[in-house]
Amino acid sequence: MEDQELxxxxxxxxxxxxxxxxxxxxxxxxxxxxxxxxxxxxxxxADVGLATVYRVLTQFEQAGIVxxxxxxxxxxxxxxxNEGHHDHMVRVDTNEVIEFVDPxxxxxxxxxxxxxxxxxxDHKLVLYVRAKKS
Amino acid sequence: MEDQELxxxxxxxxxxxxxxxxxxxxxxxxxxxxxxxxxxxxxxxADVGLATVYRVLTQFEQAGIVxxxxxxxxxxxxxxxNEGHHDHMVRVDTNEVIEFVDPxxxxxxxxxxxxxxxxxxDHKLVLYVRAKKS
DNA sequence: ATGAATGCAAAAACTTTGCATGACG
DNA sequence: CGTCATGCAAAGTTTTTGCATTCAT
Numbered sequence: 496m497e498d499q500e501l502x503x504x505x506x507x508x509x510x511x512x513x514x515x516x517x518x519x520x521x522x523x524x525x526x527x528x529x530x531x532x533x534x535x536x537x538x539x540x541a542d543v544g545l546a547t548v549y550r551v552l553t554q555f556e557q558a559g560i561v562x563x564x565x566x567x568x569x570x571x572x573x574x575x576x577n578e579g580h581h582d583h584m585v586r587v588d589t590n591e592v593i594e595f596v597d598p599x600x601x602x603x604x605x606x607x608x609x610x611x612x613x614x615x616x617d618h619k620l621v622l623y624v625r626a627k628k629s
Numbered sequence: 630m631e632d633q634e635l636x637x638x639x640x641x642x643x644x645x646x647x648x649x650x651x652x653x654x655x656x657x658x659x660x661x662x663x664x665x666x667x668x669x670x671x672x673x674x675a676d677v678g679l680a681t682v683y684r685v686l687t688q689f690e691q692a693g694i695v696x697x698x699x700x701x702x703x704x705x706x707x708x709x710x711n712e713g714h715h716d717h718m719v720r721v722d723t724n725e726v727i728e729f730v731d732p733x734x735x736x737x738x739x740x741x742x743x744x745x746x747x748x749x750x751d752h753k754l755v756l757y758v759r760a761k762k763s
Numbered sequence: 764a765t766g767a768a769t770g771c772a773a774a775a776a777c778t779t780t781g782c783a784t785g786a787c788g
Numbered sequence: 789c790g791t792c793a794t795g796c797a798a799a800g801t802t803t804t805t806g807c808a809t810t811c812a813t
Contacts, residue, residue, distance in 0.1 A: 507812055544770040565699050587750055597741055603734050604756055613758035616721055620754045622738055624747035641787055678795045
């Protein structure tokens with residue numbers, strides 16, 4: 496199953512790669528740092544090096560399998576690219592990532608690009624939020 | 630002149646702080662990394678430590694004098710906040726950066742954060758565009 | 764078999780921090 | 789003068805790389 500995705504990307508089907516892919520698919524949290532994935536795999540009894548996790552994630556990114564986000568707060572996080580487009584809300588107090596889509600914003604973005612005589616190719620929107628003060 | 634801005638922020642008017650502020654004001658490129666600023670000051674004959682540049686930039690950020698961006702590519706970059714909030718449009722064909730503000734998007738962002746029970750602390754929006762195909 | 768992938772440790776890149784010295788108000 | 793700020797060096801973080809070994813095809 497995941498094997499196809501790897502082969503299609505010209506990557507050998509190795510245990511670390513399959514495990515990392517599965518981890519990203521199965522994890523409760525869609526957005527994981529390299530360290531998160533590494534620890535999860537260790538907990539699951541897999542013998543994978545952190546360096547390999549970084550290497551594999553970089554390869555996955557280049558192959559379009561994952562998307563890397565440079566949110567605030569130290570480390571980059573990765574998510575599978577297989578879902579449709581969405582934007583992100585990041586809780587600055589917990590680093591929790593929440594996904595959302597707002598048609599109105601999407602529409603305005605296209606309109607703005609249009610107004611400037613451009614075609615919208617892509618965009619990145621991140622809202623940094625925190626629990627409301629009571 | 631810059632002294633006022635520093636005093637207003639409750640920061641002592643020291644040589645390093647003034648020089649860093651001037652550097653950000655005078656530089657051709659509005660977006661500079663700590664290292665960029667450090668090297669520029671060295672070239673200008675100023676005797677400032679890199680650690681001080683980092684410390685001062687962090688203080689400036691907290692005081693709202695500069696904005697820190699965690700773009701791709703290693704180091705964070707800083708820009709003066711004196712121009713008021715704006716988002717960025719980047720031409721993927723020329724790398725030209727265009728600034729814009731859309732009140733409707735700003736409003737939707739606050740509404741979305743609100744709907745999720747959060748307070749909007751900050752946001753980053755980048756539109757990647759290119760000239761329309763003829 | 765052979766070339767790619769891995770794990771480990773070391774290094775690199777970026778940023779923060781401890782501490783003695785020096786500068787600001 | 790009493791702090792607060794600075795510079796340097798050392799330590800922290802996150803990510804990358806060198807190299808011998810192991811694995812996939």
